[in-house]
Amino acid sequence: MTMLLSEEQALLGDSAQALLADQAPVSQQRRLRDERSATGFDDALWRQMVDMGWPVAVLPEAHDGLQVGYLGLGQVFEAIGRQLAAQPLLSQAVLAPELLIRAGSPAQQAHWLPKLAQGKARLALALDEESGRHWPAPMATRIEPGEGSGTLHGAKHFVFDGVGADGFLVLAGSADAPSLWLVPANAAGVQVERVAMIDSRNTACVRFDGVALDASMRLDALPAAQALEQVLDRARACVAAEALGLLRAMFVTTVAYLKERIQFDVPIGSFQALQHRAARLYVELELLESCVRGALEAIDAGDETAIALHASLAKARAADLCEKLANEAVQLHGGIGVTDELDLGLFFKRARVLQRMLGDGAYHRNRYARLKGF
Template sequence: MTYLLSEEQSMLRDSARDFLQGQAPVALQRSLRDSDAGLGFEPAVWQQAIDLGWLCAVFPEEQGGLAMGYQGMGCVFEHMGRNLAALPLLSQAVLCGELLLRTANAAQQALWLPALLAGTQRFALALEEGGRHAPLPVHTRARRVDGAWVLDGEKWFVMDGVGAQQLIVTACLEDGSLGLFVVDVQSPGVALQRSRMVDSRNSARVQLQAVRLGDDRQLAAHSHTAQALDAVLDRARICLAAEALGLTREAFERTVAYLKERVQFDVPIGSFQALQHRVARLYTELELLESCVRAALAAIDADAPDLPLLASLAKARASDLCERVLNEAVQLHGGIGVTDEFDLGLFVKRARVLQHTLGDGIFHRDRYALLRDF
């Protein structure tokens, strides 16, 4: 595997950096939070991201994509982390887009993929059913009644669920296997309520009560549904790890800059050896995280067999550093680090959500051990 970016991927990275710094800086996230924006993102900025081709970046060319690979997409997520950019890219392009590619039949792909790639319809994955990440077991039920599917259940923390037109819902079939269904949010029996997250992002809670669906709404009516879902989740976990890398690096660099300019006892506090040691340890940990993220992104593009291991390794380290780096950043800033007027607090809140999304460090260390037959 090679970790070097191609020319096209480098161009994607540079355009993402410039666009996010100019159009979706940290100040925009603060404004969205202060205005209590229900969508959690700015639609005009999201449309510009679509126009830049981000939704199409990892899709194969035969499906209308750009086939740039995940190493390029990872750079986009890294700069989203640096700027706290709130965009529904993960749910649309990675979670739902990859699921449709892997589990939808030709007719379903022809119906939904063009709308997904054009951004004319937003999709969200309704997966979680509790306070912690647990793809399985699934308690939402799908049963056959008079030639149709009937869904009953409740989904928590549906990323970008507010304003989405279609939900991809995981459900347990009558034989105990996993089923996937595309549910129109306007269908009778669907109730969607906004969940207020500490990072002000778009999240919803969905209740499904006797929701009737035709067979054309079921994805992947075969025994490999769980494997397909796991493969998609691993790609999303790696993208989240890339976002966490960008966020923690930005918080680290801001902290180092503060240590150089904050004067105490007539000298910059960054000259104190005790603080230098703490910063040096953080720098080492961040370098290790970057290696994990780069290896995992390259593994996606190479379709490497150890991808699940690398995904859990990257997400576990990213989750741990979301807590450690931001805790240290607050402490090294002192009292100003806990004030709302200071941007560091926004990084802390986003880091806390990233830490737990699609599995925290505990979940992924346990998964890594199981994958290695420990």
Template sequence: MSLLLNEEQTMLREAAASFLAERSPVAAQRRLRDQGRAPHFDEALWREVAAMGWTAAALPEEAGGLGAGWKALGAVFEHSGRHLAALPLLSSVVLGASLLHEAGSAAQRAAWLPRLLDGSARLALALDEQPRHAPQAIACRAVRDAGAWVLDGDKRDVLDGIGADALIVVARLPGDEGLGFFIVPAGTPGLTVAPRARIDSRNCAQVRLRGVRLGEEARLSAHADVAQLLDAVLDRARACLAAESLGLARAAFEMTVEYLKQRVQFDVPIGSFQALQHRAARLYVGLELLESSVAAALEALDERPHGVAQAASLAKAKASELGELVLNEAVQMHGGIGVTDEFDLGLYLKRMRVLSQTLGDAAFHRDRWARLNGF
């Protein structure tokens, strides 16, 4: 995504490329997986990332951010995908800090934003309850009781929920009040956070809330359009996930092209076979189209707020669909070695499978895009 980046964004992109290549290569993710210990990311690396300002890149200056824009942060996500870097950037910053900045009270922002941006605290969004992404299908209930809020329900696939200092729980309010956001600190009585194993070995949690009592100060966005705000925050995350998918798919494609040049069969490199050349060419074209879609979504976040939803769903749909195709083709063109655990391609395949489903798969976003455009 080198298109139309300003000087500050270009510098951040270059810093992300060099830093992650050196400090978070794919071998580091393999070590984290093999250790199998929560929180499934390098906490020292996370503190370094925060010190470099990545956590503050997209937030405006009045929130303590750098105001570099979503195109800058998208470049970071692209290189995170390329190196399979495990960072709680999406959960704690794109979802958590972004939501808190827009929906939190002055006291809530003062208590949380500085710690989120310096990496000393983490938030996780507890949203989905269904096997597939369904952000409006919320059964978790919040009811008033003697001046308090009482939450009951279950949440699944909470990104980076293990070890988070607090969860932002989306719950359904009484009557026709719609949805509400609540900050639930870790260790609150009635809250259970359990690890959920996933094929990419990243931090993911199952959350259970049983009679969780909270004061009024725990509620966010008491006067906001919660459904609209939730969609806006999710679209930022979807654009960032599309950028991560782009970086991952490009890395897998480059590995595959290099293998086609090196693997010899019938005394010639298999890359000389026309059938494989055609398959690789189709993937290349698809990646160029995906890059344009991701750039458009990030640009919309920075400059065209009325077109964000369509652009984000288009980018996420393309990323989910093409990402799976690129990795399937990469494995097939590598042959048997492509499915061995010792070869890095398998790690890329597993991560892409998770990315393609996170916050909506291709079918979800094709349907959403069609509805947004009146079809």
């Protein structure tokens, strides 16, 4: 692996950093939190992202994509992490379109992909049901026999970007194997409840009470489990990239504080014990960057076995460092590290969410071991 960016990918990263630094300062996240924003993100900024082509960055030309590759898109997610920007890019650029391309019918693709690309509609993946139990945990959401393709019953929790979505990509259990369904948000029997996470961003609890299904709603061009694993691995690499950007921002802020905080008439950064702690964190960050770049490059290379291994490796290291570095950053800031007036606290809370999103460190270490045959 070279893990080198092309000129186009580097430019995408630079433009993302410039836009977000200007339009999405951390104060915006505070405003969204304090106003209890309905969607949890800034609509005007999302429109700018759409106009810049970010939702179609990795899509193939057949679907009007830019094909800059996941190495390029990873630069965008790193910028999102550094700026703590709340945007539905993961669901709209990765989860929804990648699932439609793999498992959707031509009619579903023709209807939804252009709308996602133009920002005229949003879809959310309704997958997990219990805290701490990520796919493939047992599901209670089920399909019962009835007219057409039956009726959908159950509830999905932690549905990212589910508030205000136009439809849900729902994984449900059935007689033979899990199946994926595209359920309109306005279908009879669908109820959406907004749930704020620890980082004040929105998820949704979506309940399905006898929602009527028909064959046109099913995504079955590829088996649901196979399509999901492929798409989730791409999303996991992007979450790890966001974590990398966020943790770098926390590290830079912490090192700056060590240089300016005076104790016993000298900067506390001159204390060797604190230098050693900062040095260890720096090494961990460099290792994480290698893992993230490796996962993104594996995706661009297209080897699904390598993608699964590298995605779990990157997500496991990102999850572990989201706990370790975030804790260290707060402690090295001393008493002010836990105050709301310091932006560090917002980064800390987002790190806790990224740590668990799409599988925590224990989940991915176990998965990596299984993939290796242990």
